[in-house]
Amino acid sequence: MNSRQQQKEQRRQLILQTALDLFIRKGYGETKIADIAKAANMSMGLLFHYFESKEKLYEALIRIGSEKLKMELNFGTASPLTTFQYIAEDIFQTIRANPFAAKMFVLMENAQHLDTLPADIKEMLVEADKLITKSISLIEEGQRLNEIRDGNPQALAIAFWNSLQGIAQHIALHPEVPCPEAEWIIAILKK
Structure with a gap:
């Protein structure tokens, strides 16, 4: 795996881990996609590059x-x-x-x-x-x-x-x- 692919996979894992933390603390309904992007320290646009919606995440x-x-x-x-x-x-x-x-x-x-x-x-x-x-x-x-x-x-x-x-x-x-x-x-x- 080249460094670009590695970076993409690391970002994907960061999004998953961040979303998991928020979903278990706040619940699915109370967690907004903006909360996940902010906690992962990335733009919503970048997050949407990996997952098209909160539901897909x-x-x-x-x-x-x-x-x-x-x-x-x-x-x-x-x-x-x-x-x-x-x-x-x-x-x-x-x-x-x-x-x-x-x-x-x-x-x-x-x-x-x-x-x-x-x-x-x-x-x-x-x-x-x-x-x-x-x-x-x-x-x-x-x-x-x-x-x-x-x-x-x-x-x-x-x-x-x-x-x-x-x-x-x-x-x-x-x-x-x-x-x-x-x-x-x-x-x-x-x-």
Whole structure:
């Protein structure tokens, strides 16, 4: 990548990060494109060169978050409980190392409550629910192996994923707080 392309990508990332910060602090409706341009220290014309509207910028962020949610829950020969351990460790490592990732949890949660989003963006948000659904069979397998506690598999999946969601959101809004250990979250599932 040449230096001009690198500069364009850096500006694009700056716009995304700036918009993400404003969207999670002020909300989608209260954030104006002028606010984003000002916070990114660029003209609105330059910002429009990268994103044609606030909606397209928001959509780009939702697309990034949705892609991350398309994770596979298959870790080869790992047991179901070990798979959940890997997931929790990976998410915690990511949000510790990258504040953008933690903030994406806030954005994705907030976006699910917006009635004004276009249908295609709402469809992208369905990926979060798919993670819970995909987890159910893994939890059932762990219960059969006697490594995951008894209980409703869907309720256990909800408890696991929403614990991760809540922790990521808290860290996004309070980056100075310590991140819990993954094993504490695994205790929700462990028999």
